Amino acid sequence: MNRPKNLSLKLLSFFAAETLSVTWLLKVPGWAPFLSFLYFLSGMAIAGLLTRAPELRLPTPAKRAWSQPINQQRLIVIGLMGLAIWSWCRYWFEEMPIDITNADMLPIIKVMSERFIAGQHSHVYDVIPWIWHGTQPIYLPAMWLPYVPAVFLGLDMRWIAVAGLLFSFAAFIFLYRPSSRNYLSFFLGTLSFLLFWWLVADNTPGIVSVAEEGMVIGYYVLLVLALVSGKPWLTGIAISLCMLSRYALVGWIPAYLVFLAMEKKWKTLSIITLTGMSCFVLLFLVPVGLNTFVRLAKLPGDYVAFAGRVWKDSPDVFSTAPAFAWLFGPNRVALLHTLLISLTFIAPMSFVLLVRRRSVANWPLAALKASLVIFFCFIDVPYLYLFYTSSFVSLIALTLALHQIGRTPA
Numbered sequence: 001m002n003r004p005k006n007l008s009l010k011l012l013s014f015f016a017a018e019t020l021s022v023t024w025l026l027k028v029p030g031w032a033p034f035l036s037f038l039y040f041l042s043g044m045a046i047a048g049l050l051t052r053a054p055e056l057r058l059p060t061p062a063k064r065a066w067s068q069p070i071n072q073q074r075l076i077v078i079g080l081m082g083l084a085i086w087s088w089c090r091y092w093f094e095e096m097p098i099d100i101t102n103a104d105m106l107p108i109i110k111v112m113s114e115r116f117i118a119g120q121h122s123h124v125y126d127v128i129p130w131i132w133h134g135t136q137p138i139y140l141p142a143m144w145l146p147y148v149p150a151v152f153l154g155l156d157m158r159w160i161a162v163a164g165l166l167f168s169f170a171a172f173i174f175l176y177r178p179s180s181r182n183y184l185s186f187f188l189g190t191l192s193f194l195l196f197w198w199l200v201a202d203n204t205p206g207i208v209s210v211a212e213e214g215m216v217i218g219y220y221v222l223l224v225l226a227l228v229s230g231k232p233w234l235t236g237i238a239i240s241l242c243m244l245s246r247y248a249l250v251g252w253i254p255a256y257l258v259f260l261a262m263e264k265k266w267k268t269l270s271i272i273t274l275t276g277m278s279c280f281v282l283l284f285l286v287p288v289g290l291n292t293f294v295r296l297a298k299l300p301g302d303y304v305a306f307a308g309r310v311w312k313d314s315p316d317v318f319s320t321a322p323a324f325a326w327l328f329g330p331n332r333v334a335l336l337h338t339l340l341i342s343l344t345f346i347a348p349m350s351f352v353l354l355v356r357r358r359s360v361a362n363w364p365l366a367a368l369k370a371s372l373v374i375f376f377c378f379i380d381v382p383y384l385y386l387f388y389t390s391s392f393v394s395l396i397a398l399t400l401a402l403h404q405i406g407r408t409p410a
Helices: 007-021 032-050 069-095 105-117 141-153 158-175 183-202 213-229 232-243 252-262 266-288 290-297 299-313 315-319 333-355 363-377 384-407
Strands: none
Touching: 007 032, 007 183, 007 384, 032 363, 032 384, 069 158, 069 183, 105 141, 141 158, 141 213, 141 232, 141 266, 158 183, 158 213, 158 384, 183 384, 213 232, 213 363, 213 384, 232 252, 232 266, 252 266, 252 333, 252 363, 266 290, 290 299, 299 315, 299 333, 333 363, 363 384
């Protein structure tokens, strides 16, 4: 397939639109409804353009890589970034303690972890009567299990989410190839800094202070790295961690497996399937049992009622995030939920049918990006902190794409 002219510039332009629509432009009062369209269109454009880029690969490590000055400089930058994160997080942790009056996600996860530590494995998902007069935990194992060591050691559990965020930025730093002769690399670095400052210093979405999403972001960055690495066992692990933390991947997984089968990549398909099944057993069935899995499988049916309660109690949620829920309002939540489920499965499978007829590179990564954009734009309750997983998928993918485009003739 012929590469479009100025592909790098187009990718970065859409990434700039996507990044700004979910960060600093949200500061403008009343802009969120407009930004939902900008966020959706720019994200889908990135997905489409990734299929026109050369096949993405991880850079080949040089011999004695750690002794090279560039890698030592990267380690210094990551160290300084970690120091900045530590300083800001201490401030935010003191400003916003873990309490249900600020947000209930981490208090619920803390109770789940305490039950697990106490050996009450079959009761981890029992109702918590002292949170909102009876709250049903809904978090999947890969979401709350990483917090168990912090709770056991008496540490502030938010450092676990921060670690996932630091891993994601560190992955970018090691993949980033700055060039004094290429202004596009400077542009990408600037956008990454704006995203970093928004999440850590400004903290409007609350990712470092009240949310658990840092771990999920780390999982999806690992999935991007796994897909371009060509290592099926790592891909299987990353898919499992993503799926066992959020449902956003539920439509992409069957499409990806069907694609592998249609391409007759039986060995890759077998390894990913076996790895995924093993992770499901180790991370889900062993810790909490089959009955808990059955209970959680029924929970998505309750999301419509939950969205109705949020519309009643916290309507500002729908006017501060770049999603389409505001278009449907409180009276058409069921329609929105139907569209969410339908598009989550239809869009990735449509990609499969498309690539069977055309020579398309980076299909799994492009479909992953499109799936995340669709899922979060049509989600029933668009909490702002959810949207940055897709941003980091773009950041890592574009960093690899710009490097590969620069090395590959058009």
